[in-house]
Amino acid sequence: MGKKTFIETTVKLMRGLAAQIRVRIDPNGYARSLGVKMGKDVHFYGMNPGMFGKEPWLITLGDNVHVAGRCQFICHDGGMLIFRKDVPDLELTAPILIGNDVFIGVGTIILPGVTIGNRVIVGAGAVVAKDIPDNSVAVGVPARVIKTVDEYLESAKERSLHFGHLSAKEREVALKRHFKVS
Numbered sequence: 332m333g334k335k336t337f338i339e340t341t342v343k344l345m346r347g348l349a350a351q352i353r354v355r356i357d358p359n360g361y362a363r364s365l366g367v368k369m370g371k372d373v374h375f376y377g378m379n380p381g382m383f384g385k386e387p388w389l390i391t392l393g394d395n396v397h398v399a400g401r402c403q404f405i406c407h408d409g410g411m412l413i414f415r416k417d418v419p420d421l422e423l424t425a426p427i428l429i430g431n432d433v434f435i436g437v438g439t440i441i442l443p444g445v446t447i448g449n450r451v452i453v454g455a456g457a458v459v460a461k462d463i464p465d466n467s468v469a470v471g472v473p474a475r476v477i478k479t480v481d482e483y484l485e486s487a488k489e490r491s492l493h494f495g496h497l498s499a500k501e502r503e504v505a506l507k508r509h510f511k512v513s
Contacts, residue, residue: 350380370394389426399437406443
């Protein structure tokens with residue numbers, strides 16, 4: 332490896348490490364520094380530096396949005412690359428808009444041009460390829476609406492362990508007691 336290549340590789344590694352540290356220390360600040368538009372009370376649970384793809388400035392997150400780990404926001408269709416030899420200017424890129432009061436489950440992939448409405452829950456591992464209307468619970472690959480948030484809430488109330496008000500430590504103790512884990 333030449334001196335120039337070594338320096339370039341080292342700089343790239345250092346930038347990657349700096350991004351990893353920034354993501355852990357201030358995920359919202361990191362997202363904003365990339366150009367992601369965010370409302371109030373946006374929470375990331377396990378953000379990774381590449382989750383916003385190549386066009387983070389095309390992503391808008393509303394108020395009270397919760398994004399679980401390993402999610403991906405993809406604003407472009409990379410499949411166009413194989414056609415560029417025939418159509419050099421071919422480009423499919425579109426914004427992603429997330430409304431208010433939204434939970435996005437772990438490992439969700441959100442594709443170009445999708446709008447997720449207000450008061451929406453997206454289940455873990457979903458691939459969101461089309462818009463999700465307000466007050467919906469959507470799951471699957473591709474994601475599809477299975478019920479309203481109101482129906483989901485009523486079902487959750489019936490199944491609740493009623494530990495949601497406890498501190499993290501108190502909740503852990505209560506859960507271990509409930510599930511008989513020592």
